[in-house]
Amino acid sequence: MTPVSASEADALDDKDPLARYKTLFDLPDWIIYLDGNSLGPPPKAALARIQSTGEAEWRSGLVKSWNDAGWIDLPKTCGAKIARLIGGREDEVIIADSVSVNIFKLAAALSANAPGAIAYHADEFPTDGYILQGLSNLTGAPLMRLAPDADHGALGSEISVLVKSAVHYKTAAVADIAAWEQAAAQNHVEIIWDLSHATGVLDIDMRAAGARYGVGCGYKYLNGGPGAPAFVYVGRQAAATLNQPLSGWMGHAAPFEFAPDYAPAPGVERFASGTPPILSLSARDAALDVFADIDIAAIEAKAKMLGDLFLARCAPLGLESISPPPSERRGGHVSVRFDHGYAVIQALIAHGVIGDFRQPDIMRFGFSPLFLGYRDVWNAASILADILETQKWREAKYSARRKVT
Amino acid sequence: MTPVSASEADALDDKDPLARYKTLFDLPDWIIYLDGNSLGPPPKAALARIQSTGEAEWRSGLVKSWNDAGWIDLPKTCGAKIARLIGGREDEVIIADSVSVNIFKLAAALSANAPGAIAYHADEFPTDGYILQGLSNLTGAPLMRLAPDADHGALGSEISVLVKSAVHYKTAAVADIAAWEQAAAQNHVEIIWDLSHATGVLDIDMRAAGARYGVGCGYKYLNGGPGAPAFVYVGRQAAATLNQPLSGWMGHAAPFEFAPDYAPAPGVERFASGTPPILSLSARDAALDVFADIDIAAIEAKAKMLGDLFLARCAPLGLESISPPPSERRGGHVSVRFDHGYAVIQALIAHGVIGDFRQPDIMRFGFSPLFLGYRDVWNAASILADILETQKWREAKYSARRKVT
Numbered sequence: 001m002t003p004v005s006a007s008e009a010d011a012l013d014d015k016d017p018l019a020r021y022k023t024l025f026d027l028p029d030w031i032i033y034l035d036g037n038s039l040g041p042p043p044k045a046a047l048a049r050i051q052s053t054g055e056a057e058w059r060s061g062l063v064k065s066w067n068d069a070g071w072i073d074l075p076k077t078c079g080a081k082i083a084r085l086i087g088g089r090e091d092e093v094i095i096a097d098s099v100s101v102n103i104f105k106l107a108a109a110l111s112a113n114a115p116g117a118i119a120y121h122a123d124e125f126p127t128d129g130y131i132l133q134g135l136s137n138l139t140g141a142p143l144m145r146l147a148p149d150a151d152h153g154a155l156g157s158e159i160s161v162l163v164k165s166a167v168h169y170k171t172a173a174v175a176d177i178a179a180w181e182q183a184a185a186q187n188h189v190e191i192i193w194d195l196s197h198a199t200g201v202l203d204i205d206m207r208a209a210g211a212r213y214g215v216g217c218g219y220k221y222l223n224g225g226p227g228a229p230a231f232v233y234v235g236r237q238a239a240a241t242l243n244q245p246l247s248g249w250m251g252h253a254a255p256f257e258f259a260p261d262y263a264p265a266p267g268v269e270r271f272a273s274g275t276p277p278i279l280s281l282s283a284r285d286a287a288l289d290v291f292a293d294i295d296i297a298a299i300e301a302k303a304k305m306l307g308d309l310f311l312a313r314c315a316p317l318g319l320e321s322i323s324p325p326p327s328e329r330r331g332g333h334v335s336v337r338f339d340h341g342y343a344v345i346q347a348l349i350a351h352g353v354i355g356d357f358r359q360p361d362i363m364r365f366g367f368s369p370l371f372l373g374y375r376d377v378w379n380a381a382s383i384l385a386d387i388l389e390t391q392k393w394r395e396a397k398y399s400a401r402r403k404v405t
Numbered sequence: 406m407t408p409v410s411a412s413e414a415d416a417l418d419d420k421d422p423l424a425r426y427k428t429l430f431d432l433p434d435w436i437i438y439l440d441g442n443s444l445g446p447p448p449k450a451a452l453a454r455i456q457s458t459g460e461a462e463w464r465s466g467l468v469k470s471w472n473d474a475g476w477i478d479l480p481k482t483c484g485a486k487i488a489r490l491i492g493g494r495e496d497e498v499i500i501a502d503s504v505s506v507n508i509f510k511l512a513a514a515l516s517a518n519a520p521g522a523i524a525y526h527a528d529e530f531p532t533d534g535y536i537l538q539g540l541s542n543l544t545g546a547p548l549m550r551l552a553p554d555a556d557h558g559a560l561g562s563e564i565s566v567l568v569k570s571a572v573h574y575k576t577a578a579v580a581d582i583a584a585w586e587q588a589a590a591q592n593h594v595e596i597i598w599d600l601s602h603a604t605g606v607l608d609i610d611m612r613a614a615g616a617r618y619g620v621g622c623g624y625k626y627l628n629g630g631p632g633a634p635a636f637v638y639v640g641r642q643a644a645a646t647l648n649q650p651l652s653g654w655m656g657h658a659a660p661f662e663f664a665p666d667y668a669p670a671p672g673v674e675r676f677a678s679g680t681p682p683i684l685s686l687s688a689r690d691a692a693l694d695v696f697a698d699i700d701i702a703a704i705e706a707k708a709k710m711l712g713d714l715f716l717a718r719c720a721p722l723g724l725e726s727i728s729p730p731p732s733e734r735r736g737g738h739v740s741v742r743f744d745h746g747y748a749v750i751q752a753l754i755a756h757g758v759i760g761d762f763r764q765p766d767i768m769r770f771g772f773s774p775l776f777l778g779y780r781d782v783w784n785a786a787s788i789l790a791d792i793l794e795t796q797k798w799r800e801a802k803y804s805a806r807r808k809v810t
Contacts, residue, residue: 028464031467035467038468041463041467046459047460047463051455051456054455055452058452059433059452064759066631071631097679098678100679104650133652135650138544225682226684227680245542246505246536247539248503248506248536249505249535252535260531260534260550261538262539273505274502274506280682280685283459358663
């Protein structure tokens with residue numbers, strides 16, 4: 001039940017089995033952080049790991065740490081930790097590069113020799129489309145932009161590859177992966193799932209859904225640090241045969257043999273390319289330990305409850321939600337429209353509530369269940385209500401625009 | 406003059422204007438580190454920066470640090486610091502991805518619509534060739550492997566793009582960039598310079614040499630940390646027109662407008678792709694400050710002297726050098742051959758001297774002049790001499806093979 005008072009929110013916190021995870025983080029206590037869907041805060045273990053990677057591994061171990069500290073294996077060990085969060089096998093996920101670069105690898109590999117177009121929805125996260133435009137310009141593969149509301153009935157023989165987010169970055173609408181995959185199989189389409197806004201907050205089972213290709217970032221709900229390297233998921237069978245064009249030495253079957261010809265590693269490791277950024281990767285690895293043995297279904301359920309609570313309090317404020325209603329499945333964030341959204345977000349930040357703004361009038365709030373409680377979200381909504389009711393956002397200091405990430 | 410005694414080495418250290426840089430590093434004092442050409446040690450400022458990026462920026466500043474801590478500008482600010490080390494303009498260098506991925510970007514952009522082959526030397530650093538093989542498989546661009554000793558006379562109309570290291574990773578032979586560029590211009594060939602083993606130790610002037618394209622890593626002589634993100638150099642005029650296919654949002658003219666179509670940033674920023682790994686990038690940025698106002702010609706001269714000293718002491722030990730002799734220009738490392746090189750390198754490590762081994766019989770030693778003195782190198786050579794003269798390397802613990810990076 002969505003709480004309708006502060007004390008009901010407190011009561012939910014009291015019996016919340018995920019509440020104990022908050023102690024693994026160390027958020028400044030003047031902040032209610034509703035932007036973990038953009039950049040997750042650091043788990044304490046990640047901060048400690050950054051320091052030990054610097055001091056003990058880089059400084060003292062020097063080049064030997066590639067072996068002695070396991071740097072060389074991090075893309076795989078870290079990938080295995082992600083696998084269980086998305087329903088993949090341990091050897092089906094590897095960390096490499098960025099989401100953008102990984103989409104290129106997969107889309108290039110899957111569209112080579114395929115007759116049809118590479119498709120994506122017109123309202124897909126921009127970099128996904130940009131990358132496909134670059135690939136299409138390079139190889140001549142035709143590109144197809146689907147209408148935002150096109151469902152899996154749009155899949156047909158003119159499409160070979162589809163890139164699609166499992167959770168929409170603006171609305172948090174959730175795609176029915178299994179239904180899409182069923183339609184894709186019937187139409188010989190391969191789907192590359194962008195799991196950036198899903199991993200760590202949504203209960204996903206890629207294998208059960210018949211999904212074989214995915215990418216995702218590490219810095220949102222996984223709290224892996226700013227720009228943390230991304231992951232690639234490729235089903236075991238496909239990984240053994242697919243050739244990706246960014247065939248750098250880290251994806252070679254024997255990188256340190258220095259053989260003249262590229263020979264891909266047997267499995268998903270072939271999706272690695274150059275030398276990975278170890279400081280960022282180490283922090284990401286430590287951050288993933290927060291998820292060891294966690295019940296991902298419980299995370300999704302709590303994120304939903306927090307979002308429902310927030311939306312319920314937004315409704316009387318005149319904010320129009322563009323996110324799925326309480327009756328539907330939803331990712332970990334909600335978005336509401338308001339003409340002066342930018343100024344409101346600035347005013348919220350000044351009052352300790354951090355959300356983000358997306359063009360042209362979207363206020364987006366994320367509900368990472370591991371460090372947020374029901375009372376936190378209740379309080380954030382109270383601050384938002386106050387800002388709107390007193391029109392505090394009209395103060396000039398809040399409406400002055402500057403670069404927004 | 407190459408010193409011929411420990412006291413002469415001491416005398417050179419006493420009057421070395423670069424000696425003071427050693428205090429900027431914090432190497433374990435039981436180690437003589439001759440592997441800065443593989444992984445540079447951390448400048449103290451880089452270790453401090455890792456911690457402040459974690460604690461002050463990520464933990465306290467959270468998502469606001471993209472603007473407030475300048476994360477979003479790091480690829481450019483950091484690129485500008487590299488520009489002066491390679492003779493580029495400040496706006497001609499950007500940090501992005503890895504060397505492998507950056508070679509792909511440049512080679513793809515330059516070979517699109519070009520009639521001739523993409524060429525590289527058969528003994529080029531392996532990942533450079535692997536990447537070109539992947540590109541050729543994707544686009545059908547013909548590939549040409551040049552003989553190891555092919556000089557710029559090999560450039561002709563059948564070649565459109567050449568990827569070439571400025572300093573050879575095994576031998577440390579130095580390419581005459583200006584001479585290659587002159588021949589390239591006559592034959593309508595574009596050269597992509599791999600500056601990985603050159604940047605920070607060789608006095609390079611890309612513009613003066615007429616070189617317009619380069620890539621390089623950050624973790625060797627620049628001491629940017631394990632797997633530190635790489636850089637791309639593109640001459641101003643070329644940067645304004647070249648289209649690279651990994652067109653991710655960070656290379657967009659207005660990344661946060663979330664426009665549906667990709668529009669490249671005006672200059673070299675278009676070579677950025679996905680979100681950069683900030684923890685690694687911050688360390689790399691701090692490490693570059695060591696080079697502020699440094700005399701790069703003095704670095705090259707000292708590296709040469711250190712290498713000459715080492716080679717002079719290797720000669721009577723029966724080790725065959727495959728590196729340029731003292732009379733020729735050379736990169737910052739030297740390589741010598743020895744049948745049991747692997748065991749010798751292991752024995753050296755056990756005695757505090759760290760070098761590396763490359764198949765099949767190469768012992769490679771790097772001489773980063775910022776933290777190594779003449780006496781350090783003298784002492785390392787003495788330890789090597791002892792290991793060879795007493796055949797200490799024959800002990801079983803040194804010859805047992807394991808994975809080597």
